[in-house]
Amino acid sequence: MAQWWALMIGNSRLHWGAFADYTLQGIEHTDHDTVGTGVQQLQYVASVVPRQTTWIEAQFPEARVITLRDIPLRHCYPQLGIDRALAVWGAGQHYGFPCLVIDGGTALTFSGATGDRQWLGGAILPGLKLQFKSLAQATAALPEVNLPEQLPQRWARETQGAIASGITRTVLAGVNDFIQAWQAEFPQGKILVTGGDGPWLAQHIPRLIYDPALIFRGFQALKEP
Known part of the structure; x- marks a missing residue:
């Protein structure tokens, strides 16, 4: 199974989700400027804190930053x-x-x-x-x-x-x-x-x-x- 991670950068903490293929395996919460345990292939990042986005992009340049254009909800x-x-x-x-x-x-x-x-x-x-x-x-x-x-x-x-x-x-x-x-x-x-x-x-x-x-x-x- 392919393992990958997604990250939600919140106002107070970082929220890391570990996946195997399309199944969520677990969630870890860390302080800002702190990488989650065992995170390797960070595939997706979404953020409400621009400074933390910049920091994460430096740590994981391959990660894709998700924006509203990626969410298939109408009239956002x-x-x-x-x-x-x-x-x-x-x-x-x-x-x-x-x-x-x-x-x-x-x-x-x-x-x-x-x-x-x-x-x-x-x-x-x-x-x-x-x-x-x-x-x-x-x-x-x-x-x-x-x-x-x-x-x-x-x-x-x-x-x-x-x-x-x-x-x-x-x-x-x-x-x-x-x-x-x-x-x-x-x-x-x-x-x-x-x-x-x-x-x-x-x-x-x-x-x-x-x-x-x-x-x-x-x-x-x-x-x-």
Whole structure:
């Protein structure tokens, strides 16, 4: 079996996918400027961080940089993030169109495609961890709070609990609002969640299908004959 790798350069980390022919074998996450374990034939690269793209091209000059022109979704706008397009393409190819992808990464994004493989649109807001961090950094007295595993008490009686309640509950309310709007228009459409905070979102919104490999399913679909 032919082995090859694909790389998604994210805002915070590098995400490496190892393939054997057309089957994903595993995913590894590394810091920027760090090559994944055992990476040899890097075939595809997609990136939202230009500086890291330049660094990777110096390490793997044979790698092909994927752009929106390579994604067979109709009506994508020029500034659309390649990570969002790849995830939607991978979700649609694996689970079927129409599909909605919720990516719980550094940014929390919503990306939808219709049944005829047309980009529907979406939304972007700061991710869960970024909201906790930015609140602490932009204020003099508020502490930085970690994302709690369990949903916190709504009416908190101390500051850390109030921050946890405010961020988690408003994010979940917003995600559910987008889901309801999606289901009203596409009642049979699949709803997928991915990204670092994907398991947390899936834990608290059971209707979501968690799949950490959507972007790599997109790479796989581009590779398949």
